Amino acid sequence: MPDLEPVDESWNTALCVVAHPDDLEFGTAAAVARWTDQGKTVVYAMVTSGEAGIDGMDPAESRRVREAEQRESARIVGVGVVDFLGLTDGVLEYGVELRRAICAAVRRHRPEIVITNNFRDTWGGQTLNQADHIATGRATLDAVRDAGNRWVFHEQIEDGLERWGGVRQVWAASSPEGKHAVETTKTFERGVASLAAHKAYIDGLGWEFFDPAEFLESGARQAGTRLGVPMAVVFEVFSTG
Numbered sequence: 002m003p004d005l006e007p008v009d010e011s012w013n014t015a016l017c018v019v020a021h022p023d024d025l026e027f028g029t030a031a032a033v034a035r036w037t038d039q040g041k042t043v044v045y046a047m048v049t050s051g052e053a054g055i056d057g058m059d060p061a062e063s064r065r066v067r068e069a070e071q072r073e074s075a076r077i078v079g080v081g082v083v084d085f086l087g088l089t090d091g092v093l094e095y096g097v098e099l100r101r102a103i104c105a106a107v108r109r110h111r112p113e114i115v116i117t118n119n120f121r122d123t124w125g126g127q128t129l130n131q132a133d134h135i136a137t138g139r140a141t142l143d144a145v146r147d148a149g150n151r152w153v154f155h156e157q158i159e160d161g162l163e164r165w166g167g168v169r170q171v172w173a174a175s176s177p178e179g180k181h182a183v184e185t186t187k188t189f190e191r192g193v194a195s196l197a198a199h200k201a202y203i204d205g206l207g208w209e210f211f212d213p214a215e216f217l218e219s220g221a222r223q224a225g226t227r228l229g230v231p232m233a234v235v236f237e238v239f240s241t242g
Contacts, residue, residue: 003229005182008172008236014042016112018103018141020093020133021051022071023199024118028220029174030078031185031192032234037079038188045075045083046106048099048137049090055205060090066201074198078191084110095136103137103144104154108162115171117141119237125177142171145241168241175220176237184230185221193217 015036019025025033025045033043051067052060068085075083086102093099107115120138123129147153149166158164173179185192196213197203203211221232 003227004180005224005227005233005235006180007228008181008183008238009170010036010039010183012041012113012169014044014110014112015114015116016044016046016107016110017116018046018048018106018137018144019118020048020131020137021054021090022047022067022074023051023054023196023202024134025174026074026192026196026199027175028192028217028234029116029118030074030195031188031217031221031232032174032183033080034078034188034191034195035183035185043080044110044112045071045080046103046110047071047083047085048088048093048102049133050085050087051090051202053089053091054202057205058201067199070199070201074195077195077198078188082110091133093133093136095139099136099140100144100147101154101157103141104147105157105162107144107148107168108157108165111165111167113167113169115141115145115168116174116236117171118174119176120173121177123177124175138173142239145171170241171239172236173239174234174236176235179235179237181238182224182228182233182235184225184228184233186225186231186233189217189221189232190214192221
């Protein structure tokens with residue numbers, strides 16, 4: 002028997018909030034392609050530009066390259082808006098600054114669903130998660146609540162943003178605590194293409210024999226088996242109350 006439930010897809014707008022360019026492409030982008038094919042609007046918000054992610058490239062140049070790769074990657078799966086929030090890569094800390102930046106993005110884009118990445122300490126085993134991912138996911142949960150309170154980060158209201166309390170759920174992709182999923186069988190190849198678009202980043206990691214399709218297929222098939230379909234992406238679902 003499948004042990005995952007389908008996510009609720011009765012929504013029209015979503016905002017994906019992650020720490021770095023490429024974070025969504027390690028699985029979630031195939032789901033995004035499914036939703037944009039359904040006519041839904043999905044916006045990406047990158048907390049940083051991943052400028053510390055390529056060891057052999059100066060951060061200023063890395064920022065330019067990685068922002069361009071992310072925009073192309075987003076285009077492949079039907080996302081037309083990528084919002085770079087401008088915080089510093091590699092040293093994100095959970096706290097007011099991070100909540101403020103994400104809250105502003107939520108108020109700007111006014112989504113029904115907010116999607117972030119796994120922010121548990123591990124990926125479900127001995128592989129440790131990154132500090133930037135953990136901080137971003139935790140801050141996203143709180144920033145969604147902040148966005149609905151006009152007296153939190155009130156300067157944003159004074160500057161013309163309106164409070165937004167319309168987020169119904171926050172989904173953390175690829176969480177080891179996930180109990181929900183969405184099928185990605187038909188859009189899997191576009192998810193692969195979106196990851197392959199991060200060529201400079203992948204090359205910079207020295208992954209000479211890295212195969213995006215092979216890497217993504219393992220996780221997608223495992224999740225699919227748990228959902229009762231060929232391929233899927235897992236999410237941990239949090240209701241905003």
